[in-house]
Amino acid sequence: MAHVVAGVGCSHVPAIGVAMDTHITDQPYWQPVFKGFEKSREWIKQVDPDVIFLVYNDHCTAFDSSMIPTFALGVAAEFAPADEGWGPRPVPVAKNHQKLASHIAQSLVLDEFDMTIMNEMEVDHGLTVPLSLMYGEVDEWPAKVIPLAVNVVQYPPPTGNRCFNLGKAVGRAIESFDEDLKVVVFGTGGMSHQLQYKRAGLINPEWDKRFLDLLTQDPVAASKIPHVEYLREAGSEGVEMVMWHVMRGALDEKVREVHRHYHVPASNTAVGHIILENVAD
Numbered sequence: 001m002a003h004v005v006a007g008v009g010c011s012h013v014p015a016i017g018v019a020m021d022t023h024i025t026d027q028p029y030w031q032p033v034f035k036g037f038e039k040s041r042e043w044i045k046q047v048d049p050d051v052i053f054l055v056y057n058d059h060c061t062a063f064d065s066s067m068i069p070t071f072a073l074g075v076a077a078e079f080a081p082a083d084e085g086w087g088p089r090p091v092p093v094a095k096n097h098q099k100l101a102s103h104i105a106q107s108l109v110l111d112e113f114d115m116t117i118m119n120e121m122e123v124d125h126g127l128t129v130p131l132s133l134m135y136g137e138v139d140e141w142p143a144k145v146i147p148l149a150v151n152v153v154q155y156p157p158p159t160g161n162r163c164f165n166l167g168k169a170v171g172r173a174i175e176s177f178d179e180d181l182k183v184v185v186f187g188t189g190g191m192s193h194q195l196q197y198k199r200a201g202l203i204n205p206e207w208d209k210r211f212l213d214l215l216t217q218d219p220v221a222a223s224k225i226p227h228v229e230y231l232r233e234a235g236s237e238g239v240e241m242v243m244w245h246v247m248r249g250a251l252d253e254k255v256r257e258v259h260r261h262y263h264v265p266a267s268n269t270a271v272g273h274i275i276l277e278n279v280a281d
């Protein structure tokens with residue numbers, strides 16, 4: 001059977017992708033950001049997942065105001081990096097595990113989570129930056145990638161509780177797939193940041209750290225954080241963190257935190273990263 005072995009929480013700041021693509025990661029500004037991922041790259045090499053179920057949001061790249069799916073599951077054969085204005089990032093095309101993706105689609109709908117099914121989709125920095133952070137520069141992504149795009153751009157985004165319960169359903173779907181696969185679930189976005197108006201530049205390290213603590217130790221309480229708290233404490237774009245609850249919901253209740261990294265700033269965002277492993281039973 002397929003198994004969810006671990007979860008990865010990770011910011012997906014676009015400037016991180018630019019820093020990697022332009023080979024300036026050892027500059028003093030960027031060095032501490034990437035230092036925190038050295039252990040993560042060792043970890044993922046050891047775990048060597050077959051599939052990454054990657055929860056991210058599209059930033060008006062594949063979708064625009066003409067179509068706003070709350071949850072869009074990628075079942076296409078592959079997902080090319082999108083041109084976000086400066087040409088597509090020079091990173092590999094993400095190849096899907098279509099059988100598992102189709103199984104998850106069927107399982108979720110029958111489990112009463114109605115997905116938008118994406119038979120074609122390009123993917124932006126929301127998906128490619130976390131893969132780059134975890135794998136570095138590679139010719140091919142070492143794992144198959146199943147993308148789940150969550151709307152956190154047009155209000156209202158889904159609640160943390162909805163995302164948490166969806167994560168549980170994703171976990172059930174994966175665990176009922178009849179092929180021996182190791183799956184790691186990524187939840188991406190955040191941490192605290194606001195890109196516009198009077199509070200632009202807002203960063204709240206205390207709140208971010210509390211969020212990471214809660215995510216590990218009391219995921220139900222974390223999933224109950226209301227939108228207004230994200231807005232007030234983590235800024236208007238901090239609400240991206242609802243996507244981390246999908247990852248957490250897919251894991252067991254008790255997990256082992258094997259790595260954490262937090263750094264301010266990258267661009268105008270706090271970078272947060274956590275690795276949680278299911279405790280083997």
Ligand SMILES: [Fe+2]
Binds near residue numbers: 059
């Ligand atoms: Fe984002």
